[in-house]
Amino acid sequence: MNAKRTSQITALTGALLAIAIGLHFGGLHEWRQWTLITATVIAGLPISWKAIQALRMKAFSIELLVTIAVVGALFIGEYVESAAVTFLFLFGAYLEVRTLEKTRSSLQSLIDLAPLEATVIRDGETITISVEDVIEGDRVVIRSGEKVAIDGVIVAGKAALSEAAITGESVPATKAIEDRVFSGTMVDNGYIEVIAERVGDDTTFARIIELVEDAQEAKSKTQKFLDRFANVYTPSIVILSILVYIFTRNIEMTLTFLVVACPGALVISAPVSIVAGIGNGARNGVLVKGGEIMENLAKIDTVVFDKTGTLTRGRPEVTNIHILSGDENEFLRLVAEAEMISEHHLGQTIVKEARRREIPLVNQPEEAEVIEGNGIRAKIEGKVLTVGNRKLMAANRIVIGDTVEAYAVNREKAGNTAIFAAIDGVIQGIVSIADQIRPEAMGAIKELRQNGVKQIIMLTGDNRHTAELVGKQLGLDQIHAELLPEDKVAWIQKLKDAGHIVAMAGDGINDAPAIATAHIGLAMGEGGTDISMETADVVLMADRLDQFSHAHALAKATIRNMKQNTYFAVGTVFLLLAGVLFGKVFLASGMLIHELSVLIVILNAVRLIRYSKKEVEMKEPNALLQTE
Template identity: 85%
Template sequence: MNMKRTSQITAVTAVLLVLAIGLHFAGVTGMKQWTLIAATVIAGTPIAWKAIQALRMKAFSIELLVTIAVIGALVIGEYVESAAVTFLFLFGAYLEIRTLEKTRSSLHSLIDMAPLEATVRRNGETLTVPVDEVMKGDRVIIRSGEKVATDGIILTGNATVNDAAITGESLPASKTINDRVFSGTIVDNGFIEVIADRVGDDTTFARIIELVEEAQETKSKTQKFLDRFASIYTPAIVILSILVYIFTRNIEMTLTFLVVACPGALVISAPVSIVAGIGNGARNGVLVKGGEIMESLSKIDTVVFDKTGTLTRGRPEVMNIHVISGNERELLRLAAEAEMISEHHLGQTVVKEAQRRGIPLLNKPEEVEIIEGNGIRVKVEGRVLTVGNRKLMATKGIVIEKLAEAYAVQREEVGNTAIFVAIDGIVQGIISIADQIRPEAKRAIRELRENGVKQVIMLTGDNRHTANLVGQQLGLDQIHAELLPEEKVAWIKKLKDAGHIVAMAGDGINDAPAIATADIGLAMGEGGTDISMETADVVLMADRLDQFSHAHALAKATIRNMKQNTYFAVATVFLLLAGVLFGKVFLASGMLIHELSVLIVILNAVRLMRYTKKKGKTQDTNALLQPE
């Protein structure tokens, strides 16, 4: 039943109950009885209908217990009790729907951010079209204050763009020509023209909404257990109620036993916490793909990081080009043309450096051989180019002269990555590339440790000198360098075999196998690349490691909140049952306490929506009903 229909029936029932109270004080007993019966029938009909629907599905629902109790109350003439029970149950259901809507507020706010129209330039005309009619390749115009309607690359103009819908970052980012923008973000100030490359359901924004919807529907292990428990518990309560009547011959006590034993708060205790936790993550730029993943994330004791693009910014720069033989510009041109087809950060850095210097890249590489984790081998202008690390040179039988090796080591010791460029089997130069450690990395690692992570490890394909330098600055427990993707996978398996619960954070491209192997795979979102969205269990949309520490702390808070709700629900049921058997709890009061327990569970979970970290410390607001 939807909220509008529930609210209408609840309101009519409330009016009838007030009328019955008035008739009672007026001494009109007959009319009072019929008014109470009418209230019972009106409120009880939707409850009974849900019970019948559940029975058709061979399920014993909470509504079935209430229906049996209400029919019994009518039979024995307890009209006040029957009317009160149905009203309280329906009113409780209405309040549940309203408060549950709050836990999904992050998803609703995301949907509200979705653009409806776009201004496109087609055949020399400027048109305003519905966002669903934007086509790949359209030139989309976005002005100050407007929402970006598509994913794409800026063709002309510059602007400050609020990326909060995608990344959770509230501060606007400056965007200019060749920068990428995403659907759902807002141009705060400026004017840009974008070439659409992802439209409709393919946009990052649409896929985020889809992922959050799926995640909020995915059940945790605890929730699955509670569902199985409820399916056994409900018929067991019916049998116990019959036993209560056999031993006591007290029909009112039996009916009360039925009502207060309803496991409403217990059934809802897990899903409401999971939904609220996932919603909080989505609002803060963290996509957690379901309740089971939230539970696993809360239990991790080992975190493994890739280096480039994860612990470092992923925006490396060419620091120096050392030419052994030939011309620097020519060496860079050939290396860039070889790397044009590479997806690796370092390869793209070489390409960008050539473009920055205005070097035309006209030749398409041929006979391409990509050696993951090591480099690339191609043919350009009839010459064989081998561009990569020492391992690649050794694999291809290319000798590195002593002076070149000494220079490379010198660059690596100051934190650079040395890229060897060999032409026709002879090393002709070394390109030194440096990347900066993410400013939030040290704090994020400290927060992970504070929240129970026992060891932090780096697995990287980069050279050992640079890896050690980064690892020492961040205080990592173990550093393993010069690894191939399959060697990273082997390390993850080794850690898991040793009994550790492992999270692996990488850039979602070269690290996809290791991310998939870990108990929890985290991808630096890169604005939502396909592979990071699909492979990882958790996606950090803003590429910030403090989002990781927030996700971990949030997972622990969510599971703690879920346990609080479960314990509270179980304790309430036991206390109510004890109260019934000792004659202290009656039908209407029992239902009132039952509904209050459901609301307390939901309100406790809703607090997760405000869960945050302040001043680098995780703020724990998860003591049950602790004042905010």
């Protein structure tokens, strides 16, 4: 029965009760009785119908207890009680539906942001069509005040985009040619033309909505337990009520016992908190994939970070190119052409530097091989290039001389990553690359510690010197460098075997195995890369570490809220049952208190929608991890 139908029946039943009161004061007692019976039947039919449907599914619902109590009240002639109980139950159900809508308001606000139309250029004409009719490859035009309807790359124009729907960030981001934009964002000012790469249900925005919907339906361990408990509890209450009647011979007390023992507030105590918590996360750019994950996130005592792209910005820059002989730009061209096959941050940084210098990259690498965690090997113009770290050089029996090694160590101590490049088995140069520590990293780590995280560890494939410099600035407990992806997995497993509840935060690409191994896998993935949204338990859409600390604090607040609701619900039931047995609580008043307890539980959960972690001063570390 939907909310509109419930409200109509509730209103009609309320009106009949008001008429019955008038008839009572008018001395028309017989008419009053029939009015009360009519009100009971009108309100009782939908309740009893739901009870019958539940029984067909072999489930014992709250409606069954209420139906038994109402039939009993009619049987003994307690028409005021029967009418009041049915009215209060329906009114409570209506209030629950209306209030629960607030807990899902974050998801609804996301859905409301979905664009309905798009302007595309086809055959030289500019036309406005439904978003459902946009196809991949369309050239989409977005002007000031318009929503982006697709995921794609800007090919013309420049604009400031509000990406709050995707990342939770309120400050508009400036986008220009070759930048990516996402469906659901809005152009604050400017004009852009975008080639559609993802449309319809494949867009990041559509997938976020789907993930949040699935997450809000996914049950936590507590919810699963309460569902099983309710199926045992309800028939147990029926049996206890029979025992109460056997011992007291008081049918009204027995019926009241049935009503006040309804576990309504208890059953709803966990899911309403989880839904509100997940909704808050979605509004703040944090996707938590379900209630069980929310519970586990609240329990973590160890956080493991990757370095590049996680503790650092993931936008490294080439700071120096040191060659042993020949022309620097020619050396850079060969290395960049080899790195064109790489998806790693550092490889793409070298390619970016070559393009910045306007060096044409025309050759496709031959016999290319990516050695995960170490570098690449490829043939360019008949020359074999080996580009990567010391392990890769050693594996290919390439000698690093003392002078080259000393230079590399000096660069690393200054915070750079040293990339060795050999041509035909001989070292030809070193590319120095440095990244910036995220400005919010220190504050986020401080917040995690304040919220109960006992140790924070870095696992990185980068060199020991740079890793130690980052770790020292951020005050990390352990730093382990020069690791392969399988080494990171082994470290995560070691921590789990030691009894720690481990969260692993990475960029969602080369860290995917470690993310999958941890109790909680957390991906830094602006715009939601495929692998981060599929592999991780928690996705930070804005690529900011303070979203992680918010997610952790939110998880603890959500579980705390759920426990408050559970304790309150159980306490209320015990107090009501004691009141019944001592003759202090009656049928209508018991139902009123019961419905109020349900409403209080929901209102308590709604507070999570407005939850925000305490502000912690975000101290900026020495920004760039290198000096010339």
